[in-house]
Amino acid sequence: MGLRAALFDLGGVLVRPSANVIFSQAEEDLALPRGFLNKVITQGGLESPYLHLMKGEITFLQWVPLMEEDCRKLAAASKFCLPEQFSIQKIFEDMISKGKINYPMLRAAITLRNKGYKTCILTNNWVDDGPQRDVVAQLMCTLSKHFDLVIESCRIGMVKPDPEIYKFALEALKVGPHEAVFLDDIGANLKKARELGMVTILAQDTDMALKELEKSTGIQFLNHSVERPIAVQPNNVAHGYVEVKGVAEAELEQDLTRTFKSIFKGSDEKMDSISTKHIENGILKNVKDPFLSWMLTEEDINYYVQQYKKSGFRGPLNWYRNWDANWRWSCTATKRRILIPALLVIAENDMILSPQLSENMEKWVPYLKKERIKNCGHWTQLERPREVNQILIKWLKDVTKNPSVVSML
Structure with a gap:
């Protein structure tokens, strides 16, 4: 029987860079021995604080002091001192802030799903109660809608490479091991999945992983001549001044009647003196007493005024401030x-x-x-x-x- 499901790791596969890349950079910046952080994380066996974190038995902020204590112990045993600025929380916050969606991999997952494959994110993850938890939540929200299933270790109390987590995922997807392909950037995680009978792909290099995925599924993912939406710089368009939060709101809400009379004009009417230069300082600064368009009545204008007195302009303006994210999202639908x-x-x-x-x-x-x-x-x-x-x-x-x-x- 052929493949019917594809499982993707999160960090290092769907999101780059991987934790190992961030750890290596932190070790270099802090003059720590190479592999120091991974050694601390993996020591302790079944009683490792990191394992308890990934199983959801403790939260991120509960884990941080335990991890830092283990780092101090290993440093002392290795006869070197941790630098004063050493902070596990900062290293992980840096990992979160640098994490970006790997769009070629996401597009491959979307393509598989459109072709009838069941798709799943299978990740070792923690219960995040840190200051950047909203960033992680937003990332998961963006990704999860493109997959049939999201399985996080902290939600089910099982951690890769425990074979039980793979059995759990396969059962949830209602497929057998030989009907599933699994992509991960850690060889140890793939080894146990492969022993169960799953097809496995090491995904440390995206292009190489996608080539392997093409071979396994018979579906083409790599197409370097793909047409992409054209990026637009906000300052090159009429709404550019909304990028500076607070400036546009202050001006538009200062005199709501003036604002709506200036905005609503018919094609046969002369526009008021709306500024198109130095728009970061406002666009209505030269508009004093705009005339009422023939399209509307004073009653119409008053309705808009009353509604925007309640809500303000922040919500509508935020749509324009989200252009970059909207464009990145639209790239996931390339050629669809x-x-x-x-x-x-x-x-x-x-x-x-x-x-x-x-x-x-x-x-x-x-x-x-x-x-x-x-x-x-x-x-x-x-x-x-x-x-x-x-x-x-x-x-x-x-x-x-x-x-x-x-x-x-």
Whole structure:
């Protein structure tokens, strides 16, 4: 029977650099003997504090003083002194802060899942009550949605390379050992999995590991000519000034009526004197008494004002501040097509989402229907509500008349 499941280690495989790389760098920076940290971690056998940590029997902050005491003991036995700035907590916080998603490996996992494989993150991990626990939580949240299962040692009381953790994972995935491939950056972890009958791949080098994964699964992952989304520097676009937290909020919330009257303009109306230079100092500094657009009434403006008095602009502005993370996330969907029916309404005079931006979208959204509204700007629903409604109703009617299309929804 062929492979039906793929299991991926977290640190060193899905997230780089590995703990060993961070440990080696710390040892070099602190003038510690090579392999010192790993030696402290692995000593003690079944009563090792590190083993208790990975089983979830103690938390990270409970483990730190135990680990530092063991470091002092080993240093004394080895006849050298730990430097004053030595801190296990700092070393691990450094490991967390430097950890970045290994996107080629993540894309491989996503591809396998799209091909029908069951996928799993299988990791030795700890209960994190440290100051950077939100970073770890966010990372796990980002990764976990791309996998069928996440198994952390601290949640189940079993630690790699104990064969029981592999049996637990295989049972949870409902596959046999010979139906699963496991990628890890530690040879000892792979050895026990291999003895159970699992296919194993040492993943210390991503390209080499992916080549091995291609051989094992018959699926291609490495494609160096892949098209990627184009990165944009926030300062090169109109919303650049939102990057400086607090500046945009202070200006936009200073006079909400002025803000909304300045923002909402029809394509046939003269824009107020919104600054496009030195935007880090604000964009409305030259706007004194903006006129009310024909698209809205004073009652409409007052509604916006009352809503934003309650919520402020921080939430909406944070969407723009998240552009870099959104772009990195979009890279995980490289070459993936959207195969459900879609409608794009284009405004001919939109200065923000110009019609040119939609060119070649059909390549990635093959069932896309484009409709263009002439003599219309960015605020389509305000400027041309009748035309927008007609387009929506017609498209929905056409879609629902086609059974093959309806089945995609």
